[in-house]
Amino acid sequence: MMLSLAPVEPLPAQTLLLFLLQTGTLLGLAFLLGRLAQRLGLPSIVGELTAGVLLGPSVLAHTAPAASTWLFPHNTEQKHLLDAIGQLGVLLLVGFTGMHIDLKLARRHGRTAAAVSTTALLLPLGLGFLLGLALPADLKPSDVDPVIFASFIGVALSVSSIPIIGRVLVDMGLINRTVGQMILVVATVDDAVGWLLVSVVTALATTGIGPQEIATPLLHMAVLLLVTLTAGRWTVRRVMHWAGRSDSRGSTITAAVVLLVLSGAGAQALGFEALLGAFLCGILIGACDTGEQTARLQPLNAVVLAFLSPLFFALAGLRIDLTSLFHGTTALWALAVLAVAVASKFLGAIVGSRVGRLGRWEALAIGAGINARGVVQVVIAVVGVRLGLITTAMYSIIVLIAVITPIMAPPILKAAMKRVERMEEEMKRERRGHAVRDAREEPEEPVPSPRRD
Template sequence: MITLSHHELIKFIVCIGAMLIAARLVGEFFRKFKMPLIVGELIAGILLGPSFLGTYFPEISKWFFNGTGNVGIALNGLTSISVIMLLFVAGMEVELSLIRQQGAVAFKTSLVGLIIPLGLGYFFGRYFYELFGESNANNILPFSLFMGTAMAVSALPVIARTLMDLGLFRTRIGMIIIAAAMFDDLIGWLLFSVILGLLNKSAGGVDFVYTLGLTLMYAVGMLTVGRFLINKSLPWAEKNFTWPGGFLSISLGLAFLGAAFTEYAGIHAIFGAFIMGIAIGDSVHVTEKTRDIVHQFVTNIFAPLFFIAVGLKVNFIVNFDIKIVLIVLILAIVCKLVGAGLGALWGGLSKKEALAVGFGMNARGAMEIILATLALQANLIGEHLFVAIVVMAVVTSVMAGPMLQLLLNPSVNTLKNAFIDNNNPASQKSE
């Protein structure tokens, strides 16, 4: 068995320590300016990576984060584990019954909000790929599908936080946005896994139809029978194991097994973890405290490691191309505003509310960055486009709050008014 040498182990541990502390310090700095922690974590990565440290202090950078040898492999393994856990937590946030309960408006918002970005992203990816700095036409189908997916995903936590800050979280419009974003996430990650499956096939991997069959079987099985069995087993586990520590081990253990299965099936491990997250998170036996422990554990340790590693991988200064950034940004905003906005209009909301839904759903946040990182790792996109997508994810997340504030006066959208609105049949025409 290959093990890290004494020197390598020290290097590995120092790297992790430095990454965690840098992510927290820079993250907290940006938090003072009301920016999401993730912005600081990314910038910490940029500072420690080739963009800054590698350029101005190459020797230090080489000692720490050269990304080669056993330490590089170990760090790479750690970021893979991190992204699996992040997707597991993202899955736990999806509430299938909420999607169902929000009914037609959420479904229409979500459906059109998916189809239009997917269509436009695919179209631009297929016919104007040079605009994104891509020249490789061999993988044109997966690339076009990726562009569609990249335009379609939303960042649930960013959306939830924005709605909370504006006092809209528990209103009808807030729940519509949340439910639609959850549905978008579910379909978006399924689609992205299929794209990775397509790539795998073109690289001579497992048969695509076999992969798709296994994926669907896993997803449907876990969301029905698997979810039922997990819900039935948790009370037994709670009675016999230490709790909530036992939940942490069991749930993460299942997440890794699910991830291993989908990786074996020929799609990325993240999908297995995501679906397992939905199945476990949906259980009535998962309390807020338990859920919170998992969230805190993953988002304060593994999320910073992942996001800082994003900055370590790519030189953001060299690969920053303002033309590509603007194209990606404008395309992303137009896709979501038109898609989710039209969907909400179709669902029966007013024009102003529909526009607000569009801006709410426009926030891409961490999910977009994860998507882009995996696409970069799979050589599906180049570094210029990767940087552009990361910038787009940050900008759309930061602009969601002010735009919602502008469009919906939160003072008249409080819980109380939502209560009154719900009593008014006219306001429920879309139900």
């Protein structure tokens, strides 16, 4: 006999109303403040995070507590709705970041990039780990192993942010300079390793520390990478090729979203963050791009950058409680964490650049470029607070670093690049870039409208 299942009740009207109001308010203010930040010469992420800060416990909860409690109630179901759309947005954003990685460029500058990437990753990782052990108890969750906490702090301080760095290099006209490309390669390597380390640390946080607990996530990581390089690579290439044969852009967009989401699900099933799966899948999608694919994915890219991404960062700002930084010695520890984060990246870049036989001004420029944390560090901080690995105060400190470092990068880059000689190869690359851009900006011939009899 067949049993009929009771229908699931729809979303309550009040819950839906609040969700729509929350989304509209966060997105609208994030858009306005993001545009204002751009006018001031700052990355838009600064304005988008500020939108969340103004509407969160830092400002609105103190200036208008009744309105804050009504618009953003402490309701698990309500928060999960916003978190779900934010997670989808950042998953697609990380996937697009992977698509823009130039593997040929990485191979061409492999030796120097390897030297800089190694030191620029290990020094912040090691110093961040030691700092994590030294932080006071009120900045650490009481139920998290101190080694796991310190490891997470080290990983959070070691990453860069490809989207922010790329935007800074484009705005400053450095994207075609050799130093600019080196910055991108180093950031790419550090981000890729950073995501791997985040996944290992979060896996250890859920299983504990021991020989078996350490071996299991490493084994799962090996399985994930093996599947990515074999069956995953073949599947992505075949699916994107099949979608590209369609006359509609929608086929390519749908195929890319399905691949990114399912790759995220696969990584999540293995005990890693879904973002790692999306990142690896994005690299595979970008590797099989012949040029037309990028144009087909532009509508999706626009939706992610204009809607889902600003909403995610506004939600990240909503979790920041700046008032928590003014208790006791927290402000002094925040300055210490910022100093270690910035100095370790500069020191790592300088040491690696000298090993790779780069000049001191090139080393300074690379250090300034890879110091821009931004998007990736915010994402990692959100992962940490969502899993209970860091406190609200520690989360606020990490996000503040992500906001401050992109602001300090442009002036240092500008000063250093004035002393770096422009090479003939760079001028040829710039001329090719201008030619491509001019060709794209040429108006197309008008298409005659069909004649009506």
